[in-house]
Structure formats: C-alpha cells, structure tokens
Amino acid sequence: MKEFRYLIPSCVDEAIAMRRQHGEGARFIAGGTEIVPMMTRHKLEPDCLIELSRVDGLAVLARQGESLRIGAMATHATLERSALTQGAWRALAEACGSFREPQVRNLGTIGGNVAFGVPSADLMPPLLVFDATIKVKGAMGERLVPISEFVVAPYRTGLKDGDILVEIELPDAREGLGSAFCKLTKFRGFGQTVTSVAAALALRDGRISGACIAIGAVAPIARRVADAELFLEGKTPGTDVLREAGRLVSAAAAPREASIRASPYYKRKVLVSLTERALGLAAARSSERSGRDS
Amino acid sequence: MQLLINVNGHSYSLEVRPEMTLLALLRDELGLTGTKHGCDGGECGACTVLVDGRQLNSCLVLALSVREREITTIEGLASEGKLHPLQQAFVEHGVLQCGFCGPGMILSAKAFLEQTPSPNRDEVRRALAGNLCRCTGYVGVVEAVMDAAAQMRDRS
Numbered sequence: 001m002k003e004f005r006y007l008i009p010s011c012v013d014e015a016i017a018m019r020r021q022h023g024e025g026a027r028f029i030a031g032g033t034e035i036v037p038m039m040t041r042h043k044l045e046p047d048c049l050i051e052l053s054r055v056d057g058l059a060v061l062a063r064q065g066e067s068l069r070i071g072a073m074a075t076h077a078t079l080e081r082s083a084l085t086q087g088a089w090r091a092l093a094e095a096c097g098s099f100r101e102p103q104v105r106n107l108g109t110i111g112g113n114v115a116f117g118v119p120s121a122d123l124m125p126p127l128l129v130f131d132a133t134i135k136v137k138g139a140m141g142e143r144l145v146p147i148s149e150f151v152v153a154p155y156r157t158g159l160k161d162g163d164i165l166v167e168i169e170l171p172d173a174r175e176g177l178g179s180a181f182c183k184l185t186k187f188r189g190f191g192q193t194v195t196s197v198a199a200a201l202a203l204r205d206g207r208i209s210g211a212c213i214a215i216g217a218v219a220p221i222a223r224r225v226a227d228a229e230l231f232l233e234g235k236t237p238g239t240d241v242l243r244e245a246g247r248l249v250s251a252a253a254a255p256r257e258a259s260i261r262a263s264p265y266y267k268r269k270v271l272v273s274l275t276e277r278a279l280g281l282a283a284a285r286s287s288e289r290s291g292r293d294s
Numbered sequence: 295m296q297l298l299i300n301v302n303g304h305s306y307s308l309e310v311r312p313e314m315t316l317l318a319l320l321r322d323e324l325g326l327t328g329t330k331h332g333c334d335g336g337e338c339g340a341c342t343v344l345v346d347g348r349q350l351n352s353c354l355v356l357a358l359s360v361r362e363r364e365i366t367t368i369e370g371l372a373s374e375g376k377l378h379p380l381q382q383a384f385v386e387h388g389v390l391q392c393g394f395c396g397p398g399m400i401l402s403a404k405a406f407l408e409q410t411p412s413p414n415r416d417e418v419r420r421a422l423a424g425n426l427c428r429c430t431g432y433v434g435v436v437e438a439v440m441d442a443a444a445q446m447r448d449r450s
Contacts, residue, residue: 001313001315002313003311003312003313004312004313005312006295006312006356006358008358029356029359031354032354032355032356032359033336033354036315036353036354036355036356037334037335037336037353037354039313040315040334040335040353041334041335049312049356051358051359053359077348100423100424101336101337101339101351101423101424102349102402102405102406102421102423102424103336103339103342103349103350103351103354103402103424104336104351104354104424106348106349106350107336107350107351107354107355
C-alpha cells in the first residue's frame with residue numbers, strides 16, 4: 001500500500017474542510033470494505049484518507065415522526081437486525097442481510113454502498129422502492145437528493161468533490177405496506193449478485209395499491225420499473241398477474257453482454273421468477289401487517 | 295501515528311504507519327501469526343478477528359481505525375492452558391486438514407454463538423459463510439460448532 005496521511009475529523013464540517021484543504025488526492029473512508037482492498041492491490045492510491053466511521057452524528061438510526069433516519073455510517077449488520085427495519089421497510093433489512101460474509105456486514109455501511117455507485121449495489125433497489133432521500137453536505141451547505149437522481153451512471157453519483165453523504169431518509173411508509181428483497185447469486189444465496197429485485201406494495205380490499213418495483217445488477221444503474229408498477233395497480237395479486245409483472249420487469253432490464261456474472265439471456269429469464277417471488281412476499285407481508293394493525 | 299489498542303487482554307501503545315492493516319499489525323508487529331493472511335479482499339475469512347466481540351476481516355481494516363478497541367485473536371481463546379470449547383471440538387471432530395481457515399472459523403463461530411447460543415445447523419452454515427475452507431468442506435465444521443454450542447450451554 002502506498003503511503004498516505006490519515007486524518008481523523010471530529011465532526012462533519014471538519015471532514016468537509018479537510019477534504020477541501022487536501023484536494024483531489026484525498027478520499028473519505030467509511031467501512032473500508034471497498035477501498036482498503038483497492039489500496040492493498042494498488043488500484044487506488046490516495047494521498048490522504050479522511051476517516052468517517054467515528055464522526056459524530058453519522059451513525060444515527062431513529063424514527064423521526066413517521067419517517068426513518070439512517071445515518072450514513074449505519075452498518076449492514078445494524079440495519080439487518082434493527083427492530084425499525086422489520087416492518088414496512090423489511091426489504092432493506094433483507095438486502096443488508098444478503099451479503100455473504102458476516103464480517104463484511106459488520107463493517108460495510110449503507111452510505112458506502114450507495115456512495116460507491118456500483119451497478120449491483122444491493123441496497124439500491126430497496127431504497128428506490130421506498131423513495132429514499134439522500135442528505136448530502138458539502139462546502140455549499142446541505143441539500144436533499146431523491147435516490148432516483150442520486151446515482152447517475154455506473155460509479156457516478158450526485159456527490160461533488162468534497163461532499164459527504166450524511167444520511168438517508170425513508171419517508172412515511174403507507175399503511176399496510178409490505179416489502180421484500182430477492183436476489184439471485186451464483187452460490188446458493190451467497191456471492192456476487194446476478195440480479196436483484198425489491199418490491200413494495202399495499203393491499204386494499206385484496207387489490208394492489210401503489211406497487212413499487214426496482215431492479216439491480218441488470219441495467220447500468222439500479223432503477224424502478226414504471227410499466228410493471230402501473231400494470232399492477234388495482235389488480236389482485238394472483239399467479240397470472242404476478243407473472244405478467246415479472247415479464248414486464250424482465251423486458252425493462254438492460255443487462256450487459258459482457259457481464260461476468262451471468263449472460264443477459266439468463267438474467268432476463270430469472271428476473272421473471274425473482275419478481276414474482278418478491279411481489280408475492282410483499283403482498284403476503286402487506287396482508288399480515290394490515291391484519292395486525294386492525 | 296500513535297495507536298492505543300488492546301489485544302487479547304494486553305494493552306499496547308505503538309507507533310504505526312497509516313497504511314498498516316490490522317492484519318499486518320497483528321502478524322508483523324505483534325507476532326500473532328495465528329491470524330492468517332489469505333485473499334486480501336474480505337472474501338476468504340482466514341484473517342477474521344474479533345473487534346469488541348464482533349467478527350471482522352482484519353485485512354479490510356486499517357489498524358488506526360480500531361484504536362482503543364479490544365481485539366481478540368485465536369491466541370486469546372485458550373485460558374490457563376485449557377482450549378476453548380470451540381477449539382476442543384475442532385480437535386475432537388478432526389475438522390481441519392491444512393488448518394489455514396481454522397482460526398477464522400473458530401472466531402466467527404465464537405462471535406455467532408455469543409448471539410445465538412442454541413443454533414440449528416442452517417444458522418451455523420450461514421454464520422460461517424464468510425469463512426472458506428479449501429480442504430475438507432464444512433460438514434465437520436458444522437458438527438464441531440453444534441457440539442461446542444451444547445458444551446458452552448451446559449457450562450453456563
């Protein structure tokens with residue numbers, strides 16, 4: 001590993017100031033699960049690392065009114081187990097629990113997963129279906145960015161030089177919202193993501209209301225599938241309906257020819273079943289939750 | 295930079311370079327070579343140690359980032375010359391062949407059993423999914439962890 005300076009800021013503003021002072025050779029480090037191996041393998045050689053993992057205020061996990069505030073430094077393990085993510089927002093807990101290694105779940109952070117902008121980032125599909133908002137802080141102050149506009153291209157996000165992803169907010173979950181995250185990986189549920197689907201919906205008198213579906217690892221960036229969402233509105237979640245939604249989701253995918261994970265043909269094919277499964281689970285959880293509330 | 299750290303119950307104050315990983319610190323500075331250097335990418339789990347009781351890959355962690363934390367390595371498990379029940383169970387079940395994955399496996403299992411004292415076999419497999427073995431497979435590992443769990447329950 002090339003030599004670098006290690007800076008330990010005590011607050012977000014100090015971290016931003018350090019980044020500005022040290023310029024482009026400086027990088028923020030959160031859990032380090034991505035950048036430490038890149039540095040070990042000489043793929044990344046920063047002059048300076050600015051530590052975020054112990055900065056005050058970046059690890060919040062709390063309800064604010066009906067919404068959920070998730071600090072950027074919340075780890076996958078924390079979000080997987082928290083009581084706050086077991087209800088409406090369960091798709092997020094499932095995505096966090098879907099990383100193979102418990103060691104990496106203990107270290108990796110939600111902020112790092114999102115800020116890196118990897119096409120296969122597992123936390124993106126759930127954050128998209130929950131309409132998350134990203135709170136970014138930089139030299140110009142604070143701003144809020146909808147998750148759908150945050151990642152603009154593979155490995156490119158709305159973060160400008162020196163910006164810090166501070167927090168992710170999930171807005172008020174609609175009554176009776178049920179959600180699920182399903183992914184296919186190469187080795188029985190573990191390993192690299194071949195494709196992933198998150199679904200969230202509410203059932204009103206047995207009919208689907210406000211379905212949201214997002215896909216990961218089958219397009220340059222994770223994205224919602226509006227065609228399938230519109231199709232589902234007002235329908236009963238029977239086998240045929242879910243299958244048709246799966247077909248629409250599959251048709252919206254744009255997998256890379258050169259993907260090392262699976263062929264585009266295979267990705268499209270499994271996406272149908274994976275969508276059906278995610279929607280079925282979300283529907284079942286919605287009725288379960290409505291039953292409990294009433 | 296100055297690093298205060300506690301490893302296996304001993305406090306150390308050391309001068310370290312920022313680019314030193316926790317793995318390099320343990321092996322090269324402290325001579326604790328029970329922690330193995332595997333893939334350098336957080337995939338194989340051979341370098342697993344406990345930081346404040348939680349399992350982490352020490353190859354992914356910069357030593358400075360765990361300042362003032364408590365680290366447990368495989369060398370810290372036996373007490374008064376007596377093996378930890380997990381170590382004993384690994385011996386009795388003849389789990390290991392080359393042994394390279396053993397320290398990481400045992401530490402992952404320890405962190406897991408502290409949260410889940412009465413696991414089933416599936417839970418054990420999932421808990422050890424971050425520790426790869428390239429010799430013997432996982433049947434013996436799972437049996438040994440189940441056995442150790444039972445003994446640890448009896449003891450407490």
